[in-house]
Amino acid sequence: MTKNQENLLLNNQDSCPVCLGNGVAEIRNCWDFLKEKQRTETNCIWTYFRCFTCKSLWLHSQPDRSQIAICYDFDYMTHAAPQKPLEPPSGLRSKLIFNLKLAYLSEILGYTSVAEKFPIQSLYKNLVHLLKHFSPARAYLGDLVRHVPYKNGGRLLDLGCGNGSYLLLMRELGWQVVGIEPDKLAYQQATEQNLEVQSLSLEEIDFPPHSFDAITMSHVFEHLYNPQETVRKLTQLLKPGGILVSISPNPQSFNTCKFQRYWRGLEPPRHLSIPSIAGYQHLSSLVGGICHISTSTKLFRFLYRDSMSIKKIGSPGGNYSWQTAQALEPLILLWSLLDQKIGDEIIFSLTCQTSPSSTRES
Numbered sequence: 001m002t003k004n005q006e007n008l009l010l011n012n013q014d015s016c017p018v019c020l021g022n023g024v025a026e027i028r029n030c031w032d033f034l035k036e037k038q039r040t041e042t043n044c045i046w047t048y049f050r051c052f053t054c055k056s057l058w059l060h061s062q063p064d065r066s067q068i069a070i071c072y073d074f075d076y077m078t079h080a081a082p083q084k085p086l087e088p089p090s091g092l093r094s095k096l097i098f099n100l101k102l103a104y105l106s107e108i109l110g111y112t113s114v115a116e117k118f119p120i121q122s123l124y125k126n127l128v129h130l131l132k133h134f135s136p137a138r139a140y141l142g143d144l145v146r147h148v149p150y151k152n153g154g155r156l157l158d159l160g161c162g163n164g165s166y167l168l169l170m171r172e173l174g175w176q177v178v179g180i181e182p183d184k185l186a187y188q189q190a191t192e193q194n195l196e197v198q199s200l201s202l203e204e205i206d207f208p209p210h211s212f213d214a215i216t217m218s219h220v221f222e223h224l225y226n227p228q229e230t231v232r233k234l235t236q237l238l239k240p241g242g243i244l245v246s247i248s249p250n251p252q253s254f255n256t257c258k259f260q261r262y263w264r265g266l267e268p269p270r271h272l273s274i275p276s277i278a279g280y281q282h283l284s285s286l287v288g289g290i291c292h293i294s295t296s297t298k299l300f301r302f303l304y305r306d307s308m309s310i311k312k313i314g315s316p317g318g319n320y321s322w323q324t325a326q327a328l329e330p331l332i333l334l335w336s337l338l339d340q341k342i343g344d345e346i347i348f349s350l351t352c353q354t355s356p357s358s359t360r361e362s
């Protein structure tokens with residue numbers, strides 16, 4: 001164990017946390033671009049290793065668990081009030097996409113209550129039956145519910161639920177919802193919406209086995225210490241036939257390759273391991289079940305702009321290269337049809353066997 005200049009206790013993680021394979025230092029001299037805002041001569045201390053086997057990235061010197069709260073001890077989360085669920089947007093393009101998403105929920109993912117609230121024209125219904133055959137289209141259209149198919153009377157757990165916007169939506173769509181949120185202010189915002197939320201870390205959660213029909217994590221998995229232990233623990237909480245969904249940055253995306261240490265998806269020292277497609281496949285093989293992995297280019301232009309800002313001024317938030325990003329976006333979308341590895345987010349879903357398996361029980 002060593003200490004950095006902030007007296008943070010650090011432990012070296014020498015093997016890939018996702019598959020336990022070996023790797024090599026690939027992205028060096030990274031800094032905490034959210035907390036420190038600027039690159040200085042002394043703060044470029046973080047190194048990400050790339051796994052030879054599964055191509056995941058991981059932070060080599062990791063803050064000790066006992067001190068990880070220090071790394072979030074700033075205005076880390078935006079504490080905006082939760083959004084109202086299913087508020088129709090203004091603007092023609094936004095309305096078209098919104099209607100397509102509603103049709104997708106109703107026709108493909110089984111959310112029949114959506115059609116009762118919003119009459120859906122047959123044009124949209126026909127379109128989504130066509131679009132469902134294309135992975136990038138599915139990644140866009142199912143994102144409201146994080147690709148979780150509807151289950152009547154189902155119970156859903158969202159880890160890192162923030163202010164509870166997603167839980168409010170899922171509750172409106174008929175799920176019984178539970179959230180976990182360690183950030184005190186976000187937890188308070190969620191509880192003000194009469195949501196059932198616990199203010200805990202993942203290590204502290206304690207539910208009986210087979211408690212949930214769905215467990216979701218959006219940009220949470222990369223913050224966790226032990227990916228293998230996490231997947232084992234969460235799949236044990238799922239009922240037979242239940243689904244685990246994790247959405248996280250793709251460490252092999254176009255933006256990762258282009259921006260390297262300026263890539264917005266790194267975020268040291270909070271992003272501890274960033275599983276690749278093969279990494280998620282390995283994790284699913286540990287627990288069994290049916291694994292489905294796709295990528296999304298939905299965040300491409302935002303990540304391009306933020307990564308360029310990190311390169312120019314040391315932190316995200318500057319408005320750099322927005323037009324370039326917008327011009328590149330359709331090309332990246334087309335490219336992702338041929339090679340899904342370049343998408344910015346990985347959408348991992350794992351459906352447990354319909355009868356409790358020996359692998360999950362052991």
Ligand SMILES: [Zn+2]
Nearest residue numbers: 016019051054
């Ligand atoms: Zn690996």
